[in-house]
Amino acid sequence: MAVVNGVNLLVEIDGEVYGCITTQGLEFSSDMIDTTCKDTGEYKTFVPGEKTGTLTADLLYNYDATEGVVSSFEKFKAGTEVSWKWGDFSNSGGGYFYGEGYISGITMSAPKNEVATATITIQITGEPGTTILT
Numbered sequence: 001m002a003v004v005n006g007v008n009l010l011v012e013i014d015g016e017v018y019g020c021i022t023t024q025g026l027e028f029s030s031d032m033i034d035t036t037c038k039d040t041g042e043y044k045t046f047v048p049g050e051k052t053g054t055l056t057a058d059l060l061y062n063y064d065a066t067e068g069v070v071s072s073f074e075k076f077k078a079g080t081e082v083s084w085k086w087g088d089f090s091n092s093g094g095g096y097f098y099g100e101g102y103i104s105g106i107t108m109s110a111p112k113n114e115v116a117t118a119t120i121t122i123q124i125t126g127e128p129g130t131t132i133l134t
Contacts, residue, residue, distance in 0.1 A: 008091060008094065009086070009087055009088055010024075010085075010088070011024050011057045011084070011085070011086055012085040012086075012089065013082050013083070014082050015083070016071065018057055018068055018120075019062070019068065020059050020060040020062060021057050022059060022117070023058040024056060024058065025055070026054075026055050026056075027053060027054050027055075027056075028051065028052070028053040029051070029053070030052075031049035031050050031051075031052075032046040032048060033047050052123075053124035053128060054104075054121055054123055054124060055084055055101065055124065056120070057119070058117060058119045059120070060115055060116070060118075061108060061110070061116035061117055068118070068120075069120070072103050072106055072120045075103050076103040076104075079102065081101070081102055082100070082101060082102065083100055084098065084100070084101055084122055084124075085097070088133070089133075090133075091133065093133065093134070094132075095130060095131055095132035096131055097128055097129070097130050098128065098129055098130070099124050099127070100124070101122040101124040102122065102125060103120060103121070103122055103123075104121050104123040105121035106120055106121070107119040107121075
């Protein structure tokens with residue numbers, strides 16, 4: 001099994017690869033529907049229901065960058081649907097997840113005597129996909 005160096009994984013929103021990312025995450029979850037009845041016994045039973053996902057990108061704050069905080073804020077403010085990719089876009093044998101979503105949150109932080117940062121969150125809408133580069 002090959003492992004992936006996290007530095008090779010990137011975030012792209014509307015065709016722009018976001019710069020100065022320090023951490024990013026992609027989370028998928030499913031609503032679990034309780035199917036427990038009196039005949040089930042001691043343990044509850046469940047079936048998966050609707051699925052959802054979020055993408056987060058933590059980056060160093062750079063107001064002048066064309067990608068990142070400012071462009072994300074403009075898309076957030078306008079309620080614009082965005083296309084996203086998460087993963088390794090350039091290495092043979094790499095691959096990425098992709099889909100559509102809306103920027104649902106932007107958090108900026110400027111602690112004393114530290115680098116300012118921002119976190120951008122995308123709420124995934126619709127069904128995401130995957131691509132493997134060969």
